[in-house]
Amino acid sequence: MTRFAHPELLWLLALVPVLLVLFWLRARSRKKALAALGDSSLVQLLMPQHSMGRERLKRVLQAVALGVAIIAAADPQIGNKVEDVKRQGFEIMVCLDVSNSMLATDLEPNRLERAKLNISKLVDRLKNDRIGIIVFAGEAYVQLPMTIDHAAAKLFLRTIDTDIVPAQGTAIGKAIELAQRSFSPETKSDRAIIIISDGENHDEEALEAATQAGESGIIIHTVGIGSTQGTPLPEFRNGQMVGYRKDRDGSTVVSKLNETILQQIAASANGTYVQANASGNALDILLNSLEEMQRQEFGSTMFTSYEDRFQYLLAAALVLLLLEFMIPTRRTILFRNVDLFGAKKKCGLAFIPCSFCWPFRLPLPKKAIPSSKKGTRPMPIRSTMWPRNLI
Numbered sequence: 001m002t003r004f005a006h007p008e009l010l011w012l013l014a015l016v017p018v019l020l021v022l023f024w025l026r027a028r029s030r031k032k033a034l035a036a037l038g039d040s041s042l043v044q045l046l047m048p049q050h051s052m053g054r055e056r057l058k059r060v061l062q063a064v065a066l067g068v069a070i071i072a073a074a075d076p077q078i079g080n081k082v083e084d085v086k087r088q089g090f091e092i093m094v095c096l097d098v099s100n101s102m103l104a105t106d107l108e109p110n111r112l113e114r115a116k117l118n119i120s121k122l123v124d125r126l127k128n129d130r131i132g133i134i135v136f137a138g139e140a141y142v143q144l145p146m147t148i149d150h151a152a153a154k155l156f157l158r159t160i161d162t163d164i165v166p167a168q169g170t171a172i173g174k175a176i177e178l179a180q181r182s183f184s185p186e187t188k189s190d191r192a193i194i195i196i197s198d199g200e201n202h203d204e205e206a207l208e209a210a211t212q213a214g215e216s217g218i219i220i221h222t223v224g225i226g227s228t229q230g231t232p233l234p235e236f237r238n239g240q241m242v243g244y245r246k247d248r249d250g251s252t253v254v255s256k257l258n259e260t261i262l263q264q265i266a267a268s269a270n271g272t273y274v275q276a277n278a279s280g281n282a283l284d285i286l287l288n289s290l291e292e293m294q295r296q297e298f299g300s301t302m303f304t305s306y307e308d309r310f311q312y313l314l315a316a317a318l319v320l321l322l323l324e325f326m327i328p329t330r331r332t333i334l335f336r337n338v339d340l341f342g343a344k345k346k347c348g349l350a351f352i353p354c355s356f357c358w359p360f361r362l363p364l365p366k367k368a369i370p371s372s373k374k375g376t377r378p379m380p381i382r383s384t385m386w387p388r389n390l391i
Contacts, residue, residue: 003306005075016067023059027052051329058324065320072313077306089129090190090293091146091183094119095175097197097225098162099137100245101255104198106231107276115196115225116157118276118283122194123150123157125287132182135160136175138167146184170197172265173205176213176220183218190293192219194286195265196276198226199258206265214269219293221271221286222262230256 004010096119102112123131131153133144143164144156172195179193193213210220232244233253245253259275266273272289274282 003077005077005308007074009070009074012070012073013067015070016063019063019066020059023063027056027059054327055329058327058329061320061324061327065317065324068313068320069317072310072317075308075310076313077308089127089148090192090290091130091132092126092192092194092290093132093134093146093179093182094122095134095136095140095172095179095193095195095197096143096160097137097170097172097195098135098160098165099168099170099201100162101170101198101200101233102225103162103236104226104231104233104255106227106229107225111198111225112160112162114276115223116160118223119157119196120154121283122286123153125283126150129290130184132179133157133160134175134179134182135164136171136178137162137165138169138171139165140171140175140178141165142178142182146182170200170202172197172199172261173203173207173209176206176209180213180216180218190219191217192221192271192290192293193269194221194223195262196223196225197262198255199224199261200255202258202261206261207268210265210268218269219271220266220269221289222266222273223282223286224257224259224262224273224275226255226257228257228259230254 096115098112102115103110105111107114119133128148130146130148131144131150132142132146133153133156135141135143141164143160144153147153175195176193183191213220231254233255234241235243235245247253257275259273263273265271272285274285276282
């Protein structure tokens with residue numbers, strides 16, 4: 001098993017594409033500056049020792065080295081020792097309503113997101129307790145089986161939305177029945193079901209299923225999401241809000257919290273009903289009720305010893321930087337005269353005099369430079385030579 005000692009540093013990996021974009025903008029600006037000097041083939045002949053390919057390679061090595069160094073700073077660790085650890089806890093199955101009414105905005109940003117936030121806070125405050133997640137609308141499905149891995153629970157929680165269950169409705173009874181079957185058979189501790197819903201359009205089997213669960217020793221707590229005053233139900237297309245839902249008569253659909261059914265379900269299974277709010281008091285009340293439950297000792301296999309592996313990644317980053325430092329941007333003497341694409345042959349006729357005359361000084365006719373000042377001695381133009389870098 002692999003983990004990071006400082007996973008928050010992995011956000012710095014976003015700097016790698018930013019760095020590559022900056023390198024690309026710099027190369028583009030330089031290319032435009034060279035294009036302003038004249039024909040590109042001629043400019044390349046004027047700079048035969050410069051290599052654009054090597055410069056690009058150096059920039060890529062710098063970006064890769066930065067990414068590897070960031071991962072090394074996060075300190076990756078590999079588990080090397082597995083032990084069976086004994087824990088004490090209870091099992092909780094969270095049943096989350098994902099019907100379209102959970103998109104109502106009487107709680108910011110909407111009911112569903114507020115419910116997911118409360119579940120995430122609940123997971124953070126659990127100790128050695130097992131947790132599972134069931135989503136329901138017209139049908140009920142297990143989103144996460146019972147597990148001790150709280151990080152996995154939060155990961156699965158992020159993927160939940162109203163499109164995860166195709167059939168619409170509020171099948172609380174089916175969710176309770178599925179939750180009863182999802183508990184571990186060998187569990188001897190108290191078991192709890194937490195139903196988070198607005199209670200709207202519920203099925204008639206909800207109270208009957210809650211009563212049966214209570215008779216089998218399962219406690220059901222209910223959390224009401226929304227307001228009793230109600231709010232218009234928004235309608236979305238392609239992720240954008242286009243208005244509010246209308247019924248067959250053309251009236252705006254208003255979604256209200258049905259506290260009555262949720263209170264009856266909690267009372268049928270010796271549980272507690274709370275209404276979610278922005279202050280977080282509902283979560284505290286729910287946790288106090290859970291603390292009264294009896295915990296059971298159970299075993300789980302986990303890694304208890306980890307070894308750091310950052311030194312290997314740090315060494316790789318240093319090797320990449322050393323390699324980048326050793327690669328020159330100018331062509332070496334060995335490859336300076338290599339003409340892979342025949343560029344010199346294409347432009348060779350224009351420089352025939354250079355190939356014969358570059359070692360010699362070619363005297364030019366001496367002409368006097370006129371001067372407006374009286375008595376000034378005219379200066380002749382000295383001889384010159386053809387520039388060698390045009391060959």
